[in-house]
Amino acid sequence: MTAIQTDHISFKIDHFQLHDLSLSIPSGKITSIVGPNGSGKSTLLKIISKLLAADDGSVYVQNVNTKKYKTKEFAKTIAMLPQSKDALPNLTVKELVSFGRSPYKQFLYNRSNGEDERIINEAMEMTNTTKHKEHLFYHLSGGEQQKVRLAMALAQKTDILLLDEPTTYLDIAHQFELMELLQQINEDHQMTIIMVLHDLQQAASYSHYMVAMKNGSLVDTGFPKKMLTTAFLLNVYDINARIIFEEGYPLIIPKIRRNKDVYCHKHNENK
Numbered sequence: 001m002t003a004i005q006t007d008h009i010s011f012k013i014d015h016f017q018l019h020d021l022s023l024s025i026p027s028g029k030i031t032s033i034v035g036p037n038g039s040g041k042s043t044l045l046k047i048i049s050k051l052l053a054a055d056d057g058s059v060y061v062q063n064v065n066t067k068k069y070k071t072k073e074f075a076k077t078i079a080m081l082p083q084s085k086d087a088l089p090n091l092t093v094k095e096l097v098s099f100g101r102s103p104y105k106q107f108l109y110n111r112s113n114g115e116d117e118r119i120i121n122e123a124m125e126m127t128n129t130t131k132h133k134e135h136l137f138y139h140l141s142g143g144e145q146q147k148v149r150l151a152m153a154l155a156q157k158t159d160i161l162l163l164d165e166p167t168t169y170l171d172i173a174h175q176f177e178l179m180e181l182l183q184q185i186n187e188d189h190q191m192t193i194i195m196v197l198h199d200l201q202q203a204a205s206y207s208h209y210m211v212a213m214k215n216g217s218l219v220d221t222g223f224p225k226k227m228l229t230t231a232f233l234l235n236v237y238d239i240n241a242r243i244i245f246e247e248g249y250p251l252i253i254p255k256i257r258r259n260k261d262v263y264c265h266k267h268n269e270n271k
């Protein structure tokens with residue numbers, strides 16, 4: 001089953017272009033999108049979530065062209081946690097998480113019902129943000145804010161969750177906590193999770209499927225632990241490194257760059 005399909009999409013902005021990108025993302029799995037800065041990962045997520053419109057081509061979410069979705073119906077299907085901190089209104093954590101329920105509200109009837117209340121509390125519990133529920137969002141640390149934004153997306157109760165660099169601002173312990181939480185949500189609810197990650201070790205370890213981009217094009221897709229090779233790192237990131245697996249977890253070990261060798265050699269000669 002395919003959760004998302006992009007069919008020959010192209011998009012141009014200033015000097016950047018997404019080139020004829022065709023991609024299928026499996027349903028009920030965790031997919032990571034990786035690639036260098038500026039390769040088009042966020043742009044791709046924005047096109048999938050209809051924040052941007054492709055110049056050409058089509059996007060299908062659960063086999064329906066995204067152009068055919070009504071706004072509320074789409075918001076009940078797909079939630080997005082954007083990369084940068086949006087200018088969110090200055091509200092308490094609980095009030096912000098409640099925004100996740102907006103697609104389920106009737107026009108002119110804005111109050112939360114018991115079901116909304118249960119889902120809002122559950123989203124805060126899952127992200128460990130209940131203790132901040134009465135605090136103002138802007139008084140929280142960057143990492144705490146990130147978890148609140150995730151709670152807001154979870155309260156939307158969608159089949160598909162798009163996350164653009166969800167581990168930003170999180171310390172290493174909270175990064176792993178988040179990865180474990182996403183894995184748990186995926187297993188318990190078969191939610192399709194698509195996330196942009198820069199940490200290739202985490203991407204390979206926690207996802208079933210990986211998509212690699214470079215210069216606005218797809219360069220590789222597949223099973224992450226197989227994709228992560230020395231040749232892949234050289235091709236996509238232009239770095240020399242070897243990869244070892246320790247208890248199934250991939251470790252990327254960079255090789256000392258040649259120019260650094262030259263520098264060390266010259267440095268020693270001058271002593």
Ligand SMILES: Nc1ncnc2c1ncn2[C@@H]1O[C@H](COP(=O)(O)OP(=O)(O)OP(=O)(O)O)[C@@H](O)[C@H]1O
Pocket residue numbers: 013014015016035036037038039040041042043044083
């Ligand atoms: N509104 C815009 N105006 C001009 N250029 C833009 C705009 N949005 C994106 N771009 C350019 O498109 C390119 C791709 O941007 P995008 O944000 O998709 O990259 P990315 O892969 O998500 O990078 P990062 O890993 O740094 O988040 C960049 O070079 C960026 O400067």
Ligand SMILES: [Mg+2]
Pocket residue numbers: 041042043083164196
């Ligand atoms: Mg980005």
